[in-house]
Amino acid sequence: MYNSRLLRRTRLRCEIASTFFLLTAGAAMPAHAQTSQPPAAAPADGGSDIVVTALRRDTTLQTTPMAITALTGETLTNAGVTNIADYAKFVPALRIQDNGPGQRRVSLRGVQASGEATVGVYYDDTPVTGSVGVSSDAAGRTADFTLFDVNRIEVLRGPQGTLYGASSMGGAIRVIFNKPSQDYEGKVEGQMQTTKGGGFGYFVNGMVNVPLVPDLLAARAILYRRDSNGYVDNSFLGRKNVNDYTATGGRLMLRFTPAPNFTLDATAAFENTDAVSASWNPLVGDYKSAAQIVLPYTDKSQLYSLTAAWDMGGATLTSISSYQHRKSAYAADDSYYIGTYRTEARCAAYVNGDANSPCSSGQLTGYYGYIDSLSPAAIYYPGSTKDFTQEVRLSSSGESAFDWTIGGFYQNRKNDVTSEDARADKASGEIIMPVEIFYRREIFDKLKQVAVFGEGTYHVTPALSLTAGIRYFDYSKTVSGFTDIGWTLIGAPVRPLNTVDSSENGTLLKFNASWQANADMLFYATASQGFRPGGANQVIGLSADLTPYESDKLWNYEVGTKLSLLGRKLTLNLAAFQIDWDNMQVSGRTTNGAFSFLSNAGAARIRGLEAEAFLRPAEGLTLNLAGNYLDAKLTEDQVNDSVVAAGRAGDRIPFIPHFSGSFGVEYRMPVSSSVDFFARGDVNYVGASYSEFRATNIYRVKMEDYALANVRVGFELPESDTGVYLFVNNIFDSVAINRASMSSTPNSYSATSAAPRTVGVNLRRHF
Template sequence: MRIISVTSRLLGCTAAFALSSAFASAACAQSTTAPTTASAAPDKNAPDGDIVVTATRRDTSLQKTPLAITVLTGQTLTNAGVTNIADYAKFVPSLRIQDNGPGQRRVSLRGVQTSGEATVGVYYDDTPVTGSVGVSSDAAGRTADFTLFDVNRIEVLRGPQGTLYGASSMGGAIRVLLNKPTQDYEGKIESQVAGTNGGGLNYFVQGMVNVPLVKDLLAVRAVLYRRDSDGYIDNTYLKRQNVNDYTATGGRLMARLTPSSNLTIDGMAMIENTDAFSSNWNPAVGTYKSATKVMLPYTDRSQLYNLTGKLDLGPATVTSITSYQHRRSAYAADDSYYIASYRTAAKCAGYVNASTGAACSSDQLTNYYGYIDSLSPAAIYYPGSTKDFTQEVRISSDGTHLFDWTIGGFYQNRKNNVTSEDARADATTGDIITPNQIFYRREIFDKLEQYAGFGEGTFHPTRTIGLTAGIRYFSYNKTVSGFTDIAWTLIGAPARPLSTVNSSENGTLLKFNASWQANPDILFYATASQGYRPGGANQVIGLSADLTPYKSDSLWNYEIGTKLGLLDRKLTLNLAAYQIDWSNIQVSGRTTNGAFSFLSNAGAARIRGVEAEAFVRPTRGLQFTFSGNYIDPRLTQDQVNASVVAAGRAGDRIPYIPNWTGAAGAEYTAPISPTLDFFARADFNYVGSSYSEFRPTNVYRVKIGAYSLTNLRVGIDLKHNDAGVYLFVNNLFDAVAINRASQSSTANSYSATSAAPRTIGINVRKSF
């Protein structure tokens, strides 16, 4: 199988390089496209030359929308080489990614981060995507992620969006808006080949074609792609190199039906298949070195389907969004070192002589050690699936009137199932033995059903003042079932029959906003808004009844901001300051033997921060972008309730959130002939230090050091044939940029994930 995989990669790289060479030849003989567009550069189709956004569920001008929004256009994503959420996060103030590898990313905005349901809503068009819940009810840690290609723009809404976007948008929302089918024949293809320092080759090939099938009635748009990376992490224990290889293959098919001038029906099917291995490494062993005794595979089969209808009634538009997500994934963790921690005389006495606690005899100790050794190496393997159906219907007023409004309803039915099983691995290769040799197995079924009704209206007493109020009523029910059919008494997990627990809740969310458009280039606003995420029920072996349910947590966000167009709009400056009061926080605890994690509610936090974005266009062809934020996220109450004592105490800083982050970019385009343009782009990203645990006195607290990343890209654009050839360097100075690290009492538990080392490559694209 390994030989086939390597051969596949070589063929793929050969194909990508052939495409690159062909396009490079074309580039020398032909000409190119339009100049690049910055993330907040004007859109000629927007009012007043501004970008049009739909964050408020109506078309509005970006610089006249009284919200903290960062918009990245499709051209910016292409020019910066963005392919996933981890790539574009560096452009957005307060957006933080804990990257555990494909499909295992934790997303947060404004420091609102903890275990449990997601704190940031992620949407593809108007379809919400959800992470898999897992055995610890931590959907936030496995946010679904699709490859970004042929994207119109990304809108990142900072701050809670509870009234319009509902649950799990308490920190904000991310909307990936895809290009839709048009009545024009068009297409594009892009390929890339690169090499990573200390690793292997990487490549991708991707393409799009748009075809009008019936004039003014039906058009389709298809996207296909394949991405492959050979990895850069070496396993010193198994003596295997580049173990974190990665392959993603997928695409989407979109159709647009326009039966009349006021009715549009869009259908989409999006599929992505990922096969990868863990990107975790052990800093104590060496940079980009792993000491796991087991290879840790990750597979993901994600499907997303959507049907959206829009009916323009003149004064209002009715929108219906029907979506279905099906995701089958499996990931693994090395359990060998945890099992080895039971190889002590004390553990023998507690296990073999549990009734008396007497010390083990020599023969008992020999037999006990033999039993422990027979279990290792082993992996905890978590196969599971997520099925999520959502339906939203809303009606919104069109244009700007004395009173603008949106009302709607939302329904969700999400079903998760996950298996937690310990399986033996081959001691020489580290591969999990197939068929699986299982010595422990637990099954969990998690169902979330929720309903919501929402409304938001803006009153304009004058042309320059807007007063907004919004409300959302929500009601949810969560049912969790589980059983253990293969017992493992060593860790206190006996066989248990099917049992079921329920949790339900309802409530309201509010929003208030006031804005003043002082003149066409100056906007001031103030906001008070709520956000929440659902609670639920734990299904943990041996957990007491008082720890089974946990409630939703919620917050209030108080914010002031301004949007400024200065120096004849050559400078755009957006500023925001906020305070978030977060109560009844969902926290993660563990059973006394460390084997199982669960959720409870304890403590409160106050998060204060400021954000800034600046876009400078001094001359034609040259633009600069700057963004940055300061966050002070601290607990205001101890994380203690009647049932759990969690780690945090009042005054502690929330883990994994740096106080300072910032980014700067420069893009330059200049003609070098009537048919050729020179293109250059540089991006710099700084992330301050953070910590892995709340308590400064925690012996397992890891400081995650500050780092800077610099990316460069230079090339040639062909003006008349929409093509280009580019050389790029990512992580120019080969920084060791760790974004997550943790450790425990288990040997070799100090692990980290990071950005890739210096990567150099060639990128070619062509549109037609």
């Protein structure tokens, strides 16, 4: 039975003058902290800087000439971060449209659109992909694993086309796990919480690290379970807290070290999610849903990787083989749409084949009976994603006048998805199982791509460095589909298997110049490209010349600086950029209005400023500040000879606010010889945005700006690495809508949001 799941936050419309000034600056930081391995001290006290691998080789954060936010494991734990939606607030220009677990759309720097992902997401060096669904919209279903026992997260802002390839046109996110070591180690964490207007929730996490064979083989095992009662009430069904959420998962990691210069890492990860949509209808009330059915979401994700690294002396050879298998199913309420067919005109068209030939009373009664028999109904989307990737690269190591990386990449991705209308129980709203189908369509989407890439940095002087990179890509996509159970009411007859192919190749470039003025001052300038693969539409009946669509590309022009000031007590990173986005993939309609499909039309220009600061003014006290300004607009109408889409030159890109930012304060002080007091407060501000391009669009919804404030206080026992904390998330109970949409169907105005005020207790111990 699908009863609610999923915990998030919610509302009360920014009535907070006291917090407002904090969030205008917004905060989040290139995190500095310890992790279980390798330890990295904060540069604020003059220690070594965090080591990152964003350039596919080891560099320090403050000497890497690009915009990166690095969040260490300790920062994530101290802030109570468990998923991508939690840490997004710490990263300038990182935006999440959160439709729930496994249904998050991620964008960086305003590069947001339907189609393939615009942000690459990696767990270690393994790329994960979203499921394409029936609308070729993999970006809307980004895979997401629970974060526990994480070494650090690196968020690379701006296109990373040369080293990371397709779908990193806005940037890339890298989650780096702690690896097995030759030490006995363990970690446990538990949490309980309650949400205003909702129910209780909890999570338990555990990790154990064991050396199996001294100096040769070690294992690290992680298990976790999360459970949360909901906070959305369904007024139509009379059910409370329908959006429950449960996730169970874990990882098993092995590290084999047969020689000092060779490591072999094997990882197997899984996460099973059972949830119900957290979408609600603002016109019905805050956190109130009018859906006629319960909307389940299930996801079984598996991720396997094998990484070999051989230090050859002067260069390191790395091979990453990975396989992702994801089975998921989600649903949408089709009941209100079916109800739009319950009219005399629809009866005339369906029964008599002519809207001008009215139905008799008998025909009308029979037709209405047929329509009523279909509801309530769900559009149910079960599907699977299988993705194999292989990357081999060779990177220079050590110090020399020339640093370089060369490599090759292969991907074979297969997506299968079914779109079916299924009946639900009127009383409970549950989809009847096994499904009672009255319409079904099958879709198969296959993507293959190969790439070779290289990037080199020449150190003209010890202070001046020049970088150039290139990537050649070649991909092909095959889309097949058929309808085996037709539904003539909506004009969807049985159709045989139809297959279309598309392919493309090309190059991506990167240029960078950096000047390390001194040990505490870096300036850089970058011009880089990014792209997304094109493909073929899954719209049955669309003419052959309109079926394929091309990749879209962009250029990013950026200048930035990284500064360590006040004796390294203050770290300040600034960036300014302009993105020129051409041949955009858009969702539009044919000029005669008959079909909706993906095509290429229009262009956009995104201008932005980003700032991060990390200040340690006194022993035990740290301040984090981050924020961004984005001006993301179309520069051309989204119109060509084949498609008319919504956008016109000057329109803002949907869901992208002008301003966002966050501010954090963390304080730790000893209260006795064995106990420390800990306190942390965070405020996150997100500006207003809109769901559609055109201001004249009657279905355009404004998402108001909001502020979320969280606080966490507790006591820690440093010697035993133990902590107990009380926390309050969304202190002022703000209604924080991050996604909203509306159509012509009744009760279609829906939204998702952060959870209402949540209070809880957290305990953890590392031994």
